[in-house]
Amino acid sequence: MTPGHPSARRARRQKAGDGAAPADDAPSKSSRTRERILDAAAHVLSRKGYAGTRLGDIADQAQLQAPAIYYYFGSRDELIEEVMWTGAQRVREHVTKVLDELPDDTTPVDRICAAVEAHLHLELELSDFATALIRNSGQMPEHLRTRQLAEEAAYGKLWRNLFQDLHEDGRLRPDLDARTAQLLVIGALNWAAEWWNPRRDTYETVLRTAQSLVRHGLSSRSQLADEAGDTARGTTRRTS
Structure with missing residues (x-):
C-alpha cells in the first residue's frame, strides 16, 4: 500500500493510538493537528503558489514529520x-x-x-x-x-x-x-x-x-x- 492509501492511513492511526492519549481526547487532538496542517499549507501556498508548494515545506511549517500529513490527507493535491x-x-x-x-x-x-x-x-x-x-x-x-x-x-x-x-x-x-x-x-x-x-x-x-x-x-x-x-x-x- 502507498503511504496515502486509506487503509494504510487507518492502520497508522490505530497504531499511533496504542498507549497514547485517552480515546475521548483523540478527536480534539486530531482536529487540532489537522487544522495545524491546513494553516501551514495555506501559509506555504500563499507564498510559493500551487506549483512551488511541497509537502516537506508544509510539514516544516506545521512542525511535523512529512509522513504525518498522510494521516489526514491522501495527497498533496487533496490538501491544497x-x-x-x-x-x-x-x-x-x-x-x-x-x-x-x-x-x-x-x-x-x-x-x-x-x-x-x-x-x-x-x-x-x-x-x-x-x-x-x-x-x-x-x-x-x-x-x-x-x-x-x-x-x-x-x-x-x-x-x-x-x-x-x-x-x-x-x-x-x-x-x-x-x-x-x-x-x-x-x-x-x-x-x-x-x-x-x-x-x-x-x-x-x-x-x-x-x-x-x-x-x-x-x-x-x-x-x-x-x-x-x-x-x-x-x-x-x-x-x-
Whole structure:
C-alpha cells in the first residue's frame, strides 16, 4: 500500500493510538493537528503558489514529520484543494457576517463599502487562506476546483445583489453597468494581494483609497450631493 492509501492511513492511526492519549481526547487532538496542517499549507501556498508548494515545506511549517500529513490527507493535491475551498468559504462567510451586522437603514453604497473593508481585511491582514485562494485560483487544475467554484459562485451572487440594490435604489451612476462595475471592483480588491507591501503603504491607506474610489466612482451625483449636504449640516450643528 502507498503511504496515502486509506487503509494504510487507518492502520497508522490505530497504531499511533496504542498507549497514547485517552480515546475521548483523540478527536480534539486530531482536529487540532489537522487544522495545524491546513494553516501551514495555506501559509506555504500563499507564498510559493500551487506549483512551488511541497509537502516537506508544509510539514516544516506545521512542525511535523512529512509522513504525518498522510494521516489526514491522501495527497498533496487533496490538501491544497481543501485549503482553496476553505479560503473561498471563509471569505464568503466573513463578508456575509459583516453585512448581516449592519443596521437595517444602511445605504446600498455604505453596504458595498463595508463589504470592501471586510474583503480587504481578510485578504491582507487576517487570513493566509484568503491570500492563497486569490493568488492560486488561476493555477489550480480544473478537477480540484469543484467545491471552490461553488463557493465563489455564492460569493459572486452576494456582490451582484449589493450592486443590484444600489442600481434599484437609483444611486448607481446611470452611465455604469452594474455587473461590469461589480466585476471590476472585485478584480481590483483581489489584485491588492499581489501588489500590497505593508512597508510602503499601510493597510488603512489601501482601505481608505479603495472605499473612496468605490463611493465616488459608483455613486450618482444626487447621492454625492445628499452626502455633502448631510456633512455640511452635521458641521453646522457642531459649531452652532
